Each structure stands twice: as structure tokens, then as C-alpha cells.
Amino acid sequence: MIQPDAIVAELKTRATALGFESFGIAPADARPDLPEKLQTALDAGWHGDMEWMAETATRRGSPTQLWPEAKSVILLGINYGPQSDPLALLGQPGRGAISVYARNRDYHEIIKGKLKELAGLLARRSGAEVKVFVDTAPLMEKPLAEAAGLGWQGKHTVLVSREFGSWLFLGAILTSAELPGDKPHAQSCGSCTRCLDICPTNAFPAPFQLDSRRCLAYLSVEHKGQIPLEFRAPMGNRIYGCDDCLAVCPWNKFASISREARLRARDELDGPALADLVMLDDSAFRTLFAGSPVKRIGLHRFLRNVLIGIGNSADSAMVPLIEPHLESDNELVRGAAIWALRRLAPERANTLSQAYLPRENNPDVAREWTVDIA
Structure with missing residues (x-):
């Protein structure tokens, strides 16, 4: 032995x-x-x-x-x-x-x-x-x-x-x-x-x-x-x-x-541009993160995170990239988009709230239009 x-x-x-x-x-x-x-x-x-x-x-x-x-x-x-x-x-x-x-x-x-x-x-x-x-x-x-x-x-x-x-x-x-x-x-x-x-x-x-x-x-x-x-x-x-x-x-x-x-970091995952990431659809998300642990959280949670990042960017040029996500079928994405918009363009958010808030059927998402974010 x-x-x-x-x-x-x-x-x-x-x-x-x-x-x-x-x-x-x-x-x-x-x-x-x-x-x-x-x-x-x-x-x-x-x-x-x-x-x-x-x-x-x-x-x-x-x-x-x-x-x-x-x-x-x-x-x-x-x-x-x-x-x-x-x-x-x-x-x-x-x-x-x-x-x-x-x-x-x-x-x-x-x-x-x-x-x-x-x-x-x-x-x-x-x-x-x-x-x-x-x-x-x-x-x-x-x-x-x-x-x-x-x-x-x-x-x-x-x-x-x-x-x-x-x-x-x-x-x-x-x-x-x-x-x-x-x-x-x-x-x-x-x-x-x-x-x-x-x-x-x-x-x-x-x-x-x-x-x-x-x-x-x-x-x-x-x-x-x-x-x-x-x-x-x-x-x-x-x-x-x-x-x-x-x-x-x-x-x-x-x-x-x-x-x-x-x-070691893949070049495309070493600090990718938020402006590119926020435009990903499900297919592009899966392709970009193939083999990476990021893929496991799914597109919606990922976009939630990216939109929070954009809201913290202080870059008002990204406002047009946020607005399409106000129409998302997913409440996480809609909620994060509202927060990001209100952070970067509060006046624009006030205007859009008149259209979006009355037809929002999710109370948590609706609250994103009015909650104090200061």
C-alpha cells in the first residue's frame, strides 16, 4: 500500500x-x-x-x-x-x-x-x-x-x-x-x-x-x-x-x-463603455458574455446595473440611451431607467412622468417617478 x-x-x-x-x-x-x-x-x-x-x-x-x-x-x-x-x-x-x-x-x-x-x-x-x-x-x-x-x-x-x-x-x-x-x-x-x-x-x-x-x-x-x-x-x-x-x-x-x-481579462470586458452596454439585446448580451459568470444574471438584471451606472455618470449625453428603456417590459429595467433619467435630466424626467406615470401598473416602478433621490 x-x-x-x-x-x-x-x-x-x-x-x-x-x-x-x-x-x-x-x-x-x-x-x-x-x-x-x-x-x-x-x-x-x-x-x-x-x-x-x-x-x-x-x-x-x-x-x-x-x-x-x-x-x-x-x-x-x-x-x-x-x-x-x-x-x-x-x-x-x-x-x-x-x-x-x-x-x-x-x-x-x-x-x-x-x-x-x-x-x-x-x-x-x-x-x-x-x-x-x-x-x-x-x-x-x-x-x-x-x-x-x-x-x-x-x-x-x-x-x-x-x-x-x-x-x-x-x-x-x-x-x-x-x-x-x-x-x-x-x-x-x-x-x-x-x-x-x-x-x-x-x-x-x-x-x-x-x-x-x-x-x-x-x-x-x-x-x-x-x-x-x-x-x-x-x-x-x-x-x-x-x-x-x-x-x-x-x-x-x-x-x-x-x-x-x-x-485574464478579455479586452472587451475590461471596462466596457456603458453607452454600448445599455444597447444590448438578449442575443448580444449572451454573445458578449459567453463563458463569463456575468451571463448567469441575465439581461434584465444586467441592464438594471448598467442603468444605475449611467445614472451615476453625470453624462447628460447618455439621456437618449436611457429613454427607450422606459418602455421595457421588465420592471427592474424600467425602474432603473427612471432613476437614471431623474439623476441626469430631472426636468426631462418631470415632463415624461406626465405620460408614463398614469399608465404604470407596477407600484414599485411608479414610486421611482416620485421618490426623493437627493
Whole structure:
């Protein structure tokens, strides 16, 4: 029988060849504190309308609840460090800021195949059972990665690595094999609060705690309703996700640009013009974002975000691009268009409200014509 240490050595070598840049192992029961931490967040409502988090809380709190046969969890990371500072786009209000992770192919697709290959090697060498996870199952990868020594959860709740800063995609392999674990990584944020201070919506109730209901990454991607009024101006031109707390982390100075070409920004997704994006129909949207995570939110939620960005642009030349969306069949698009129009051309909005408000049958959209947006 092959010894566990020899199996781990072979796995590390193969993981490196597959493009993984971080590797660590933790016992499946390494974080008995997770169920309580998760329940505290759920009780506070920080998960917003991500009801699946509450529905899977028991399994999410422990790998052994998810899969009782699990003895070890292998955590792997791929660096997706950007080629330039993503915060620079925030100073260009005519362009849309798309989160770094979504500017090319969906990382789930890239990582899952690599994980399956590595898990297959483990199964062949050890005879153990294996299961592969990439952020799509109730598994808390970040605290487990901390237990496996890949890094530590920063005050922004994202995993921070000494080598790659806040730019690591994580994948996990659960196995029934008992493998030697790595030393957990110590929390190394010190007194730094840059990630908390930069948040435009004050989404952190305290260090190491995130209220998703106030997070622009959640609101622009996961939230299915209209963007709450108080967060629209702070949203700026962030049309998909938010990188502020990640990009400002001082540990990023040690991070290199991703070696994985498929994780680097496609030119057309690196700050595209809002004036072009607002004109997309469903076919053009699907074509532009083929293979990207952006495609998953659908055209209407995307246009909602783009129209908020246009409303924050201070560019009255884009008013003619807003007005056709007042006729949209979708209430999210109509509502965001009204807000954008009122921001850029209040007098024009007052005139058009005389025609549109009387025939608006959605009370939430009707309210957009009259609510105080100052």
C-alpha cells in the first residue's frame, strides 16, 4: 500500500502541473466552530435573500455533515491576480467596472476539470472515495482553506494569502482517505482596516463580518430585486461585483499576475463603455458574455446595473440611451431607467412622468417617478 505521505507528495506535484499555486490539507472536522458562526450570520439576516444558505445550513456548517465519510479535505488555489489596479476604473464613470473574477471564463469551469483529474489520481493511489467542490455546494471553503494553511480569512472575510494577496480562486476535494494535515495559517491582518474603510456601503458590521444586504457584490449579482435606493449612488459604475475591499489589501503587493491566460481579462470586458452596454439585446448580451459568470444574471438584471451606472455618470449625453428603456417590459429595467433619467435630466424626467406615470401598473416602478433621490 502506498503511504499517505507519498500520495500527498504525488498530489502536490500533479497539482502544480495542473496550474494550482496553493495546496493544503485539513482534517474534515478541523473547524468545529463553523456551525455556530454560520448560525450567527443567518440569525442576523446577513445572507439577504440567499435562502439556500439557510436551507443548507446543517450541511454547510461541517464537511462531515455534507458527507459523513469525509476524513480529509484538500484545498487548492489558483491565482487570478489582475494585470492592473481594478480600482482605476472607478475614476472613469463612462465605463463599466466588472469584478476581476468575471472578466473572462467562468472559473468554476476552469477549476472543476483540474480538480476532477487530481481527485481521480487520489482515488487510484489510495482506493479512497473522493468528491469535488468548486463554490457550488454547501462547503465553507475559506475557513477550511485557513485550516489547511493556504492563508487566513481577512477582515473582509475573503481568504488572504502571503503569496497572492486576496486573489485566489478556491477548490476542494473531500476524501474518505486520512491524509496528513498542514498547519493552520495564523490570522495576519494586524491592525490594518483598509478593506473595511474603503467599503462604499459600510457592509462590514465588524471586522471578519459581512452583511451581504449592504454589499455591492451581492446586490449587483445575487439580488434579484431593484437595487435599494440608498446603495445606488455608492454603486457608481460597478455593474457586476465589487473589488474594492480585495484590491486595497496591502498583501496584494506580493501577488503576481495570473499565469492562467483564461483568467485574464478579455479586452472587451475590461471596462466596457456603458453607452454600448445599455444597447444590448438578449442575443448580444449572451454573445458578449459567453463563458463569463456575468451571463448567469441575465439581461434584465444586467441592464438594471448598467442603468444605475449611467445614472451615476453625470453624462447628460447618455439621456437618449436611457429613454427607450422606459418602455421595457421588465420592471427592474424600467425602474432603473427612471432613476437614471431623474439623476441626469430631472426636468426631462418631470415632463415624461406626465405620460408614463398614469399608465404604470407596477407600484414599485411608479414610486421611482416620485421618490426623493437627493
